[in-house]
Amino acid sequence: MAVACGVPCTLVIVAPRYHPHVHVLVIGAGVFGTWTARWLRRRGASVTLVDQYGPGNSLASSGDESRVTRSAHGPDEHYPLWQRHSLRQWCELDPTLFVPTGVLWFASREDGFEADSAVTLERMGIASERLDADELAHRWPQIRTDGFTWALYEPDAGALMARRGVASAARAFADEGGEVRIGLGRVSGETVTVNDEPVRADAVVFAAGSWLPKLLGPVPALEISVPQQEIIYFATPPGDDRFDAGQHPTWVDYDGSFYGIPSIERRGFKVAPDWPGPMVDPDRQERRLSDERVDVARDYLRRHFPAMAAQPVSEGRVCQYELTADTHFIIDRHPSLPHAWIVGGGSGHGYKHGPAVGEYLSALVMEDAVAAATLAPPDDRFALRPRVSSLGMRTAGVAPGPG
Ligand SMILES: Cc1cc2nc3c(=O)[nH]c(=O)nc-3n(C[C@H](O)[C@H](O)[C@H](O)COP(=O)(O)OP(=O)(O)OC[C@H]3O[C@@H](n4cnc5c(N)ncnc54)[C@H](O)[C@@H]3O)c2cc1C
DSSP states (O other): OEEETTEEEOOOOOOOOOOTTOEEEEEOOSHHHHHHHHHHHHTTOEEEEEESSOTTOTTSGGGSSEEEEOOOBTBOSHHHHHHHHHHHHHHHHOGGGEEOOOEEEEESOSSSHHHHHHHHHHHHTOOOEEEEHHHHHHHOTTSOOTTOOEEEEETTOEEEEHHHHHHHHHHHHHHTTOEEEEOOEEEETTEEEETTEEOOOSEEEEOOGGGHHHHHOOOTTOOOBOBEEEEEEEOOOTTOOTTBBTTBOEEEETTTTEEEEOBSTTOOEEEEEOSOOOBOOTTTOOOOOOHHHHHHHHHHHHHHOGGGTTOOEEEEEEEEOOBOTTSOOEEEEOSSSTTEEEEEOOTTOOGGGHHHHHHHHHHHHTTOHHHHHHHOOSSSTTSSOOOOOOOOSSOOOOOOOOO
16 A cells, blocks of 8 residues: 555556657646646657647646545545545645645535445545534534534545646656647647647547547537636635635535635635536636626625635636536547547546546556556446436536525
């Protein structure tokens, strides 16, 4: 069992094989493309990573300040394994990327996501605590628990520094001999171009996040919707550190479709109303917070974090999800382009898994069946296949009703 940042992990990295003559082009330097490029390089390929705006840019889904990393995924055991395997790699890359705030799941029923997660985490030997409302109020008196009967607390979970994490992974990839370029990838028939120049590569990975439909055009079973999402940072009260990392956990209200992260690096208390906004074009959307989302976020603060309710917005991030119908990622071959792979559909929970996604996909691309098998899910969740809408791996994703 390996341990990094205090996180026990049961997956073992398989020693890479060396493939000196294989050249792979990766289009898209978000968290999935960057870690795939890095892992392809580690497996010995010569790799070019191309992004139209550069790694960690603010239009990408990976471009916000922070992202939640948590093991709880309801009854699912595969994502917790990948999450812990990935967290170890984030910490190896740079221990300051992980902020160990813990993650607190508010619960109001015994048959929901939190109860399923508690059973799964216990079975997997992952630390968690069940807190009743009194214990919750005792530990974090700044939280008003109205409506929550209990909470699941994951002490080993927390937040990842997102934009900085992608930039660090891209730097590490370049230091390891990879090539990072700014360029616009296009596909025309079987020809792939970067800035209108045809590219010769033995394999191509399309990791374009919410741009995948635009880049690839119609592909059977590649269905990704791109709704706008808004993240609101509220300034913490002057002279009051109760809402800072170290004093306050990251929190998720799965059924209520809200989550948030305490103030890290003095950026403010982050609140995310987590249901899909209008569909957008990620190149064209004006990234301004809407009054509607600021108001619902403030209303939520009023109910559960009253000392924050009158605080001003300190900043905001407007970005977009790349949602599959069932919120499982897509990691599969392109059905008609030879030696081409598609990775995406992070569906609001992909960031934390970037290292495992990259390690797994790189093994598939390099035809390293043993390495791929150690990371493979127990089902076809990542395949390009027709998907049925289902309750998400993120939050319930439904706008709250009035009141
Ligand atoms: C509001 C919000 C909150 C989230 N919260 C969490 C969370 O708490 N925890 C978590 O784990 N995950 C979370 N996620 C999900 C996670 O951030 C995404 O799933 C993940 O970042 C997607 O990474 P990606 O690499 O697929 O896409 P992106 O990060 O969008 O990267 C795609 C890249 O491709 C580039 N590109 C596109 N087209 C081209 C082209 N033609 N040529 C060249 N380059 C191109 C873009 O410039 C971009 O840099 C959240 C997402 C959002 C939007």
